[in-house]
Amino acid sequence: MQNKWAVSLAIWVSMTLLLASPMLWADDQDISKVNGAIRVESGRHVGSVETVNGSIDLGDAVHAEDIETVSGSIDIGHDSTVGDINTVNGSVTLDRNTKADSVETVNGRVRLEEHVEVRGDVTNVNGGIALAKGARIGGQIENVNGKIELDGGMVGNGIKTTNSDIEIGADSRVDGGIHVEKPNGVNFFSTRRKPRITIGPNAVVNGTLKFDREVELRISDSAKVGKIVGATPIRE
Structure with a gap:
């Protein structure tokens, strides 16, 4: 019984770590969450990036589609290329040499x-x-x-x-x-x-x-x- 619980715990921990790891996101895959921040590592190619409550942080040289959050800041690293950027409550910062289609925020x-x-x-x-x-x-x-x-x-x-x-x-x-x-x-x-x-x-x-x-x-x-x-x- 102990071995069974140990194996189950190991599987649960492994799955949790894998799901939390941004390196699992396949190229061109959309990233979506309800609560919590999103971090995309430098050099990644992803689809749209969206969360409701949380900040979004893209590393350097990231290619992504639209970036959107409701409550949270958006920071895009240098030499990145993204689509439309949208937040309601939060600041937006684009580092040097980055390209975007548009930027919209209400408070920030x-x-x-x-x-x-x-x-x-x-x-x-x-x-x-x-x-x-x-x-x-x-x-x-x-x-x-x-x-x-x-x-x-x-x-x-x-x-x-x-x-x-x-x-x-x-x-x-x-x-x-x-x-x-x-x-x-x-x-x-x-x-x-x-x-x-x-x-x-x-x-x-x-x-x-x-x-x-x-x-x-x-x-x-x-x-x-x-x-x-x-x-x-x-x-x-």
């Missing part, structure tokens, strides 16, 4: 490191969005609250916000203009604070800069911008 910051490429839009509601040098977004940046920063990055289809400060740093480029919308009823109390919009040295903003609310707009003398509607710039 988004950080794109050097030479990251997002083919579509980067959106959130409450949280900052930051692009390091050489990072590129093919679509639009959109949020409601949280600073938007470009440090030598590029945006292909404009920036839209309601309450955020925007800093277009030196040598950054935005095609498609900038639009600061008027707050709706939900954001009524945010109207007392004027967003600060800064266009740095040698930065380029092509398209209309449209402001539906009062802002503080500062533009470097060496920057190039399109038509300005709704604000008087301070030249520096």
Whole structure:
């Protein structure tokens, strides 16, 4: 009887360890959990990665399809390629040279490191969005609250916000203009604070800069911008 229980215990432990091991995930296999974090080891090729309550951490040089969680951060290692990235409550960080189709979060910051490429839009509601040098977004940046920063990055289809400060740093480029919308009823109390919009040295903003609310707009003398509607710039 003891031997029988010992064998059963050994089998149970072995199966538990095997199921927990990410190295068992076959190439192109989807990874899905309800509760708990997911870690994909560097160099793996997998399908979609999804959990409900837990963070998702992809190593370096990982190829994956869509990445999604409800409550948890998403971190993608350098030189990786993924599809759409989506979380509700959690930050998103893409390390250098990584490529993604789009990034969306509701509550959490988004950080794109050097030479990251997002083919579509980067959106959130409450949280900052930051692009390091050489990072590129093919679509639009959109949020409601949280600073938007470009440090030598590029945006292909404009920036839209309601309450955020925007800093277009030196040598950054935005095609498609900038639009600061008027707050709706939900954001009524945010109207007392004027967003600060800064266009740095040698930065380029092509398209209309449209402001539906009062802002503080500062533009470097060496920057190039399109038509300005709704604000008087301070030249520096």
